[in-house]
Amino acid sequence: MPDLLMEKDGPVVVLTLNRPARRNAMTLAMFARLADAWDEIDADTDVRVCILTGAGEHFSAGMDLRAMAGDVDDGDDYDVKGRMEREGSDWIYDGLLKTRHPRVPVIAAVEGNAIAGGTEILQGTEIRVAAEGATFGVSEARWSLYPGGGSAVRLARQVPFTVAADILLTGRHLSADEALRLGLVGHVVPDGTALERALEIAATVAANGPLAVEAILRTLRGTSGMTEAEAFQFEAPL
Template identity: 45%
Template sequence: MSVHLDTEGGILTVTIDRPARRNAIDRATSAAIAAAMDRLDAEDDLRVGILTGAGGQFSAGMDLKAFLAGERVELPGRGLAGLIRTPPEKPLIAAVEGNALAGGFEIALACDLIVAARSARFGLPEARRGLIAGSGGLVRLPQRIPPQIAMELGLTGRMMDAEEAERWGLVNRLTEKGGALDGARALAAEIASNAPLSVAATKRMVSQSPRWPEESVWDRQDAELEPVINSEDAREGAASFTEKREPVWKGR
């Protein structure tokens, strides 16, 4: 299997396991990741996903050997890794060790949060190969870091280390080498402990509100707010706070 799944504490960990190919993505791997994302969204007891790579590498992106052999690596409607065009509704964290290059960087950018080892490197080297970062990297990167820095990275194809990525706000948390997955699990546990309806609405608002027309911002915010504030979990949150106990969420 090119992808392995692990579940614990409401967290689904998805590991790309093709270290001999630097965790490059072929069609079977795209399909397996897509299925994992569908499972993350479908199962109520799963609250957060983590995407990582085996063998001390995140991903080199598209498997060029598979591509040259005529394989259609991207999934129709879903893109590279079955993820680029249709991220899951639930939060997804990239745990990055080693290199996240080309499509691998674009996969990390499709995640909501990034935890990286200090030894990790990110880059979009496509221009050096006569190509273009066509799996969302040139769209998402300038939304996550200053546009002029995104422009530089895209035009030069240079690598960016994890500390620079953190400085620009791309990486949420840094760990020592070998610690990215544990760091991602700690962050995921913080999220998973919160009310599911609140988490889902928060992700939608943060990711979608920049595209809302100005005249509809407050109406759209209220449409997200009302189901949450009128939920059983909202009452449970207030009750647990006043009773000085941990909340028991029902997701409704």
């Protein structure tokens, strides 16, 4: 069974991290497939919105530590070693939505754990739906690791600075309710219904003008950190 599922229904694509037995811990092959999926979505002009979710009871427990050590699953048919030799490793961060912004909005539908890389890839999405029992956290410091998925930079741009520092330096976990209060997620729904709610939101977004949605996205993403005057100059050509 593929470790990343891609299903298209009209203008909506659903990407599902599919290693439920490992709480959808991400491997190098999964990062590669995610990077390829973003390329495929960008190339398909019929796609207007994407949902990212996890199979089973959890969103993602982060990066598989074996993958962190550079191990490659010999049972996986993706040529990770070959891609490393050809392209280096930048595609890992594209897969994680650190160095890549897809053309369309990405909605996260989170059940269960979204820890470490699970919360890091979450920060690259635009709209976030969490089940009541969801848990978030950037726990790398507990393991003497640096949060390489971007959290040391962008978490403080998405929640108050002192809260981001607390989360990053203690490695503590957040409940769905706390994540909602902080603005890390936008919706909290009953357990088992995160994907259902995400699909409803996706349908609403997909019904809007696609050029308007893409222009709004470019402005939201491109003006982060700019002064108001700089941001208005950025959006003027749009």
